[in-house]
Amino acid sequence: MANEDKGGSAAAWTAFAGLTPLYVFSSSLSIGMALGWTFLLVYAASSALALLLPAAMGRKRIFIFALAASSVACSLSASFIRIIDPFLFESTYRRLFLVAFTVPVLKSALMPETIADRERAWENVIRGLGYAATIVVFGALREFMASGSISIIAEHVSTSLLPMMAQPAGAMVLLALSMAGFRLALTLARGADR
Amino acid sequence: MTDKRLDRMVIATAASLLLCAGIAALASMYASGQGARFFEELASNAGSQKAMPSSWSTLRTAAVLGRMETAKGNHLYLLVLRRPGGEYRALADVGKEGTIHSVIPVGASNGFVFSGRIEALLGRIIGQRKDGDASPLDGTIKPLVLDVVETITNLEIDRLEEKDGK
Numbered sequence: 001m002a003n004e005d006k007g008g009s010a011a012a013w014t015a016f017a018g019l020t021p022l023y024v025f026s027s028s029l030s031i032g033m034a035l036g037w038t039f040l041l042v043y044a045a046s047s048a049l050a051l052l053l054p055a056a057m058g059r060k061r062i063f064i065f066a067l068a069a070s071s072v073a074c075s076l077s078a079s080f081i082r083i084i085d086p087f088l089f090e091s092t093y094r095r096l097f098l099v100a101f102t103v104p105v106l107k108s109a110l111m112p113e114t115i116a117d118r119e120r121a122w123e124n125v126i127r128g129l130g131y132a133a134t135i136v137v138f139g140a141l142r143e144f145m146a147s148g149s150i151s152i153i154a155e156h157v158s159t160s161l162l163p164m165m166a167q168p169a170g171a172m173v174l175l176a177l178s179m180a181g182f183r184l185a186l187t188l189a190r191g192a193d194r
Numbered sequence: 195m196t197d198k199r200l201d202r203m204v205i206a207t208a209a210s211l212l213l214c215a216g217i218a219a220l221a222s223m224y225a226s227g228q229g230a231r232f233f234e235e236l237a238s239n240a241g242s243q244k245a246m247p248s249s250w251s252t253l254r255t256a257a258v259l260g261r262m263e264t265a266k267g268n269h270l271y272l273l274v275l276r277r278p279g280g281e282y283r284a285l286a287d288v289g290k291e292g293t294i295h296s297v298i299p300v301g302a303s304n305g306f307v308f309s310g311r312i313e314a315l316l317g318r319i320i321g322q323r324k325d326g327d328a329s330p331l332d333g334t335i336k337p338l339v340l341d342v343v344e345t346i347t348n349l350e351i352d353r354l355e356e357k358d359g360k
Contacts, residue, residue: 027280028303053207056200068211075218082225086232087301089225090259090274091281160307167278 016179018103019131023138024171025095029150030085032139034092036132038077038099043128045073046100047108051121059111066109067100074100104131138178142170226252237262237270240285240298245270256345257338261353268295269353271346275338280306284316292350294320294343308335315339 022039026032049066057065078096082089099105104127112118144150146166164170230250237245245262252260259272271286280303287295297316302309311331316339317323 054203057204057207061204065207065211069214072211072214072218075215076221079218079221079225082222083228086229087274087283089229091276163307166280 012182013179015104015107015127015131016175018107019135020175021095021098022102022135023175024168025092026135026139026142027146027166027171028143029136029140030088031092032136032143034081034088035095035099035139036135038074038081038096039102039105039135040128040132041073041077042070042099042105043108043124043131046070046105047121047124047128050109050111051118051124053111055111062111063109067106070100070105070109071097138171138174142166142174145174146170233260233272234262236300237272237285240300243268243270243287253349255349257342258345258349261349269350271349272300273297273342275312275335275342277306277308277335277338280308282306282309282312284313286320286346288346288350292347292354294346296320296322307331311335312339316342319343 022035026035046066046069049069050062053062053065055062074097078089078093081092081096108124108128112121140150142165145162146160146164148161162170165174230248230252233250234245234247237243243264243266246265249263250260251262254260257273257275259274261272262270264270267290269288271288273282273284273286275282275284282302283300285298285300287298289295297313297320299309299313308331311329312335314323314325314327314329315332315336318325319339320343
């Protein structure tokens with residue numbers, strides 16, 4: 001049980017590390033939503049294909065097809081964002097296509113090895129939603145800490161609270177703080193179990 | 195599963211993915227058209243001259259996002275000046291002879307500390323503002339503002355040369 005816990009938290013750390021480029025770029029709620037939505041779509045496309053294609057096709061072929069599907073999903077998401085807000089597209093399009101090659105997406109493109117893994121594949125849905133939510137929350141938090149407002153509630157605000165939080169350094173600081181908080185919460189939860 | 199059936203399955207999957215890629219390409223073309231229309235409407239609503247329909251061309255050169263033509267023959271350049279922490283958007287109205295007549299702000303990111311100073315510096319460089327106010331922030335953004343003016347100048351030179359060549 002303890003080993004399983006360790007494995008789970010190690011996977012979470014790997015996912016966090018793999019998502020760092022997206023956290024760094026998610027400097028506002030709108031950018032966070034664009035990246036989060038794209039991530040969710042790409043992750044869903046790649047894990048669905050990895051799960052639904054027959055195992056007889058072979059791991060390599062399934063991986064390549066899943067990656068191709070995630071790239072197509074990424075392109076569709078970029079078009080959707082361009083229709084909704086062309087300015088948002090112009091500031092995010094260089095990073096949007098990075099989403100298809102983040103560690104969690106690459107990992108989800110791998111075919112589940114055992115039947116037990118296949119049966120637990122629905123967990124990917126929750127995982128994908130969770131990762132996407134963290135990207136959105138990260139963007140909202142950074143925007144709030146940088147400007148004292150969030151774009152959905154207040155538009156064109158020119159106040160500033162902690163401008164550093166909108167910069168890449170701010171993302172690293174917030175990431176370090178949230179990881180420390182996460183670790184503390186895990187330690188406390190384990191302590192409570194004993 | 196027989197080899198033949200497997201091959202057929204691989205071909206079917208590849209064909210479906212190709213079809214999806216085709217749909218994505220069409221969606222991208224549609225989105226590009228919608229984006230162009232959005233920028234033309236933005237220019238028309240910004241209080242400057244109306245942009246001619248279908249005159250938008252994407253440039254993405256330094257801070258210049260694209261260009262539109264007005265009915266009077268002027269050109270409107272859409273500028274997006276980015277710094278870590280946000281962006282400032284404006285339209286530069288450039289005359290037939292290549293002079294920047296005015297800069298009209300069209301928005302900025304929330305809490306972008308440089309937006310006011312970029313507006314002031316741009317206005318001063320093109321002669322729209324005469325006040326001599328200064329800020330410690332100016333030093334960091336002056337190269338960005340000078341670069342955008344230089345980019346517009348180069349783009350206008352290219353455009354006029356292309357026009358004369360025709």
